[in-house]
Amino acid sequence: LKLCLVKLIRDSRSRGVLPVRLGLTPTTAFSSTSRSTARGTRKFPSAMKVQVNVTTIASKEAGTKYDLIVGESDTVASLKDRVAVLHLIPFPEQDLVFDGKVLQDGDKFGDVGLKDGTPASMDLVIKGSEETLAEQLKAFLQARDLSCDELGLLYCYKHGVNVSQALQCLGRSGEKLQDFLRRQKGFQVENNQVALVRKDTALKPFSVAEELEQILKASETGSMEVKELCAKFTAKFNIQFSSIAGMRALDFCAKEHERFVVTGRRFVGLRSASPKWPAAGRGAAGATAKLGPPPGLGLAKEAAPAAGEGPAKNLASTENQQYLDLHARVCGRAFVSGVQQTVNDVVELIQGATFLNVERVVRSGSVGKSTAIEGGADAEVVFFLPGVPPTTQERWLPPLLRSVGGVWAATLSEEKLIDDIAITEDCVRVTAEGGLTVAFRFSPVFGSYQQAIQALAAVARSPEARALLGASLTEERTQFIARQPNSVKVTIRLLEWWRNQQAWSSPKSRPSDAILELVAVYAAVQGKAQDQREAVIAAMQLLATFSRLRVTWSNYYKQGDVPAAILRQRPLLMDPVNPQLNVADPQTFDPAELMEAARTTKSSSKPVDDPRTSPSACAAREPAAARTTKSSSKPVDDPRTSPSACAAREPAAARTTKFF
16 A cells, blocks of 8 residues: 555646645646756746646535646646546546636647646536436447446446446436436346337348248248347347347237247247248157157047046146246246345445456356245356466465455445455355345466366365365356256256245255255256146256265366276266365265155146155166266266166155155
8 A cells, every 4th residue: 555655746746736635745747847958948937836636527615626737838738638638537528617708628838828836626527427327338339239237348348437426416316227327218228128219120020930031931941040040130230139029029929929839949930831840859860750740730630538548637636736836936037026126136246346447257056046935045156367376275265254344344334235244264244125145256267177177176175175176167067057958947946945945954964055056957957847736846856866876077077087086976967167066975964864855746646656666776886987078058967877777767765745
């Protein structure tokens, strides 16, 4: 701090600025001096002292005052530049007023009536307006839509002032960027995404359904994958589909069922045409299977159901709808948008009170992964700090947490959104209004994923250091879950709700979010469930036989990266991005209560299999070394433990409870 203060004083004197804002008195002032040259001795122009009062159009009262020293040959433009450095002015439109007259940028102070030795008072009026700020923000949105955080960071990077300070100059202190954008007619804000309301495209008058029809008619088959359909729409109109329709393309097409047909949760076709749907798979030698219409669109009459098949299907359909209804109650749209907005507001406040150099910010937790439910939402935010040591994190992190937590607590004590700020061993935990908890962690910056893996391998013998350094893989871990299909996320949310309804004897017996997430993903890859009911059944069967589970992944790392000691652990449920972590480590998790709860929970009309006759129990003991495949999306497991490896089934114990 002393070095920074001395440098600031020296820089101020070199520019002729009196550091009155620091409460300091300069030892010397700029005055007429002399310099010897080859032609003789020449005097500099006389120095003059001026006081500049910075005001804005929004606030007519005098604002911050600066005492500066100027020379007769100095121009008005140079004085404006010096004040802009001190005051952080984001708007270029400024007027310097002296004796009621607006001075031009090219005017010299020796020609405007200033007298040597007589202090002069001037007003620097900032002419920025809300329209000016809106135009500055629109410049960043010409190429693509941005999140509110991205827009704020780009504005700060270009103009050297954050958006909150710019709004304060306009007399809008305390207003958030999202609220400002919603008041402007040229912006559209939805789910923290900002888009321009474009006037130069063919969107007036505009029918989203008609435009989708035109795109589908132009295709050869009359049908198209949803992702491809959205990509063509964006390429045609230079704007995202959700920004115009206000919802996802799949939901929009399902709503417009009179025009479109949705099948397989991936493909969209025109109801008025006869779309050719892609085959579900390939036959021998890569031959394409015969294409046919989706169920319900054929002209032939369906065969009569077999005896007893109709009631069973009706029961399954009813139970599937119960799962969907439960999911709608615990994860409504209003709840999801509410927690996301709260997290964004908390992060914005914290970033404004942070004195650290943050390279990037990554959001995780159930909110960041889009798996949050009511009563169980949490968030995790990781600040990546350039320049901090990639090792010895156990040494520099604790004092950093204490310093950051103390500054945040002092700075944000008056904020209504923040209820509490607590410092823990590995993070600063911020509790927002309403009880939502956001854990802020700090990580060094690595040049690549492989460098982070090497750093983890170097501290493999220290569980504490390995746990602290694990935050460096938060982005990859979050993307692994966030990119899963929506049906898998629904299963994850239902499993989290079920877990919250159980009574666990200790934290070691309670399954973590990571365990439930990976079990849901593994069950989806292995089982290929037809509906939500079957997806939950498959996941519950895995939980009932959890002690024999052995799953590794090949998305990010290879088998050789996993230590042999970890491969011998049972149960084994590897972290998909960290080869040094078994999320079901027996030292931190006891699966006995989880297996009992899953085995005695009636999740459908069909009881959960007994673990003694489960697919995992039917497999012989496999070797310790894990087998891997080249697939980037499937877990690696012994094929003898798959659901199809064992056909024998026995009824579960009579003591069962219902899932709902």
